Amino acid sequence: MFPGMLSRRAAGIAVSLAVPLLFVLAGTRTAPVVASRLTATWGGGQTAVWVQNLDPRNAALVIARFYTVPGDPPQPPVVVERRNVPPWGVTVFNSPLAEGVPGAAGNLDKYALIIESDRHVAAINVTDEPFNGSAVAYNDAPIAQDVVVPLAVSNFTKQEGGTEVSSMVSVESAHPSAELQATFFSRLWSHDLINGKRIYKSQTTPPVTLNSGGRGEGGTWPLDMENDFAQGPKPERYEGSVGWLLLHAPTGNQLASQSFASLQLMNRSPAGFNSFAVSSFPGVPFDQRSNRLFVPLFRSQFFGITGISVVNPDPVNSVRLRATYYVSELSGRECVTQAGTAVAHKSDDGSEWITIGPQQNEVLYQIGRDSPATTPRIQAPGSYGDPRLFPRCFGSAVLQVDPNTSGTVIAMVNDFYVDPAKRVATADAYQAMRFEDSSATVAVPMVVHDQTPVDGAIYPTAATGIQIMNVDETPANVSISFVRPEGAFGPATTVATRSMTIERNRAATIYTGAIPELAGQRGFRGSAVIRSAGGQRLLSTVTVVRGGRDSMSYNAFKAEFGAPSGALSSVSR
Numbered sequence: 001m002f003p004g005m006l007s008r009r010a011a012g013i014a015v016s017l018a019v020p021l022l023f024v025l026a027g028t029r030t031a032p033v034v035a036s037r038l039t040a041t042w043g044g045g046q047t048a049v050w051v052q053n054l055d056p057r058n059a060a061l062v063i064a065r066f067y068t069v070p071g072d073p074p075q076p077p078v079v080v081e082r083r084n085v086p087p088w089g090v091t092v093f094n095s096p097l098a099e100g101v102p103g104a105a106g107n108l109d110k111y112a113l114i115i116e117s118d119r120h121v122a123a124i125n126v127t128d129e130p131f132n133g134s135a136v137a138y139n140d141a142p143i144a145q146d147v148v149v150p151l152a153v154s155n156f157t158k159q160e161g162g163t164e165v166s167s168m169v170s171v172e173s174a175h176p177s178a179e180l181q182a183t184f185f186s187r188l189w190s191h192d193l194i195n196g197k198r199i200y201k202s203q204t205t206p207p208v209t210l211n212s213g214g215r216g217e218g219g220t221w222p223l224d225m226e227n228d229f230a231q232g233p234k235p236e237r238y239e240g241s242v243g244w245l246l247l248h249a250p251t252g253n254q255l256a257s258q259s260f261a262s263l264q265l266m267n268r269s270p271a272g273f274n275s276f277a278v279s280s281f282p283g284v285p286f287d288q289r290s291n292r293l294f295v296p297l298f299r300s301q302f303f304g305i306t307g308i309s310v311v312n313p314d315p316v317n318s319v320r321l322r323a324t325y326y327v328s329e330l331s332g333r334e335c336v337t338q339a340g341t342a343v344a345h346k347s348d349d350g351s352e353w354i355t356i357g358p359q360q361n362e363v364l365y366q367i368g369r370d371s372p373a374t375t376p377r378i379q380a381p382g383s384y385g386d387p388r389l390f391p392r393c394f395g396s397a398v399l400q401v402d403p404n405t406s407g408t409v410i411a412m413v414n415d416f417y418v419d420p421a422k423r424v425a426t427a428d429a430y431q432a433m434r435f436e437d438s439s440a441t442v443a444v445p446m447v448v449h450d451q452t453p454v455d456g457a458i459y460p461t462a463a464t465g466i467q468i469m470n471v472d473e474t475p476a477n478v479s480i481s482f483v484r485p486e487g488a489f490g491p492a493t494t495v496a497t498r499s500m501t502i503e504r505n506r507a508a509t510i511y512t513g514a515i516p517e518l519a520g521q522r523g524f525r526g527s528a529v530i531r532s533a534g535g536q537r538l539l540s541t542v543t544v545v546r547g548g549r550d551s552m553s554y555n556a557f558k559a560e561f562g563a564p565s566g567a568l569s570s571v572s573r
Contacts, residue, residue, distance in 0.1 A: 450463075474534070
């Protein structure tokens with residue numbers, strides 16, 4: 001099944017964006033801060049926003065303003081304040097109705113949320129759907145005039161049972177606007193039957209552009225990729241459309257977007273295991289394209305299969321790309337011959353350079369082959385090239401555009417895992433990151449662990465895995481400290497600390513279940529801070545697994561304000 005499929009039945013739609021601004025507290029003008037805007041609409045689900053104070057020395061005042069949705073112009077908000085949020089500590093905002101806040105009139109289970117603080121903060125949005133067990137965690141989506149959604153699928157794919165699934169993309173206007181614009185660039189996938197085996201193929205289709213009506217500030221434009229983009233005649237044995245979106249706001253306006261994807265378990269087990277897993281990722285500003293991107297976590301049949309969707313937004317020129325997988329030494333036994341090595345993704349012609357045409361995307365699956373390497377690779381609709389990986393491999397990856405060219409790319413990562421026998425089905429999504437997103441200090445706003453067992457599941461009620469990648473030129477001595485939300489950062493309030501050395505382009509894996517101070521706890525909710533002693537630049541992707549239910553992944557935050565003193569070893573390359 002294709003990673004990142006979204007059904008129209010998905011009950012949760014949410015968009016968030018990060019906005020630098022000045023605001024007034026108690027009549028005093030404060031320094032610029034990061035504000036989180038969240039627009040959420042769902043049925044039966046709940047959204048919480050985890051806000052971490054990135055100031056390593058001072059407590060923060062955090063203010064949440066809840067606006068009823070729909071509302072244009074918005075009605076006066078319900079205001080919730082949290083004072084003295086400690087350094088590196090976390091506070092969590094739920095719906096005003098869920099918290100019993102006085103004055104929460106109207107239907108505030110559907111609301112727009114603006115979070116402001118007098119300190120630098122990081123926000124993670126978490127939407128939980130109790131009725132089907134799915135959940136998503138997603139970073140604030142940055143605003144821009146032009147935004148790329150690196151993966152969008154339509155009517156994909158007809159699995160057993162005849163179910164068709166599609167992406168849903170929620171677009172939010174940051175300012176009053178006459179209209180917004182969305183263009184879908186895609187290929188139509190189908191298959192030939194040769195000796196009873198499906199051989200997948202694709203054909204390009206002309207881009208399709210839609211325009212919204214007027215949208216006020218915070219106004220949301222939902223896009224259903226199954227119905228909203230008419231692509232013309234479908235080929236025989238049609239498997240669905242795979243592509244990407246380019247979103248545009250008129251001059252003077254900006255927008256943000258959030259894409260949602262779902263994976264419904266269709267081949268149900270005899271025990272009746274039925275799971276609905278959801279993932280979500282924000283759109284990427286067009287000006288954040290890069291000639292080098294980093295993926296802290298990929299998985300090749302290691303409790304998941306990863307697809308990396310790489311977009312070449314250039315309307316004229318092709319781009320040549322090398323994808324290198326740095327395999328973790330912790331990989332499974334089937335991966336023993338590749339553990340600790342670097343493996344290149346081969347193009348269809350056997351080259352280590354992957355060519356992506358103008359305004360096209362390619363999805364690089366990490367689908368492991370059995371040993372030896374001559375074993376025919378597993379083909380999937382929408383996939384490109386040959387990862388050369390064996391099963392049970394995982395690690396980090398680097399996407400590098402040919403340095404002899406001027407091309408740039410944008411990419412995202414989507415991951416899914418289905419095992420009915422072990423009662424697990426998960427779907428996750430996160431962006432590939434630039435070197436500019438890295439930092440000598442990285443903030444992890446949400447760490448949860450609950451050792452309560454779940455009958456028949458391989459995970460406890462909740463556990464957190466943190467993948468830390470060194471993107472610098474030299475080995476990094478790295479420490480990670482787990483912090484209680486109610487305590488200031490310091491030795492007296494640190495729950496646990498671990499140290500490790502991480503080589504260039506490689507990643508270390510930290511799992512709360514393997515840390516004695518956390519492993520036996522029930523209901524732990526906290527945060528973490530990651531530091532490199534020598535100032536080497538780090539990136540991190542965080543995954544929260546939840547028993548027999550869905551998992552959630554998000555990228556941790558750059559936190560320069562907590563970085564060690566002294567010059568960084570690499571500022572830009």
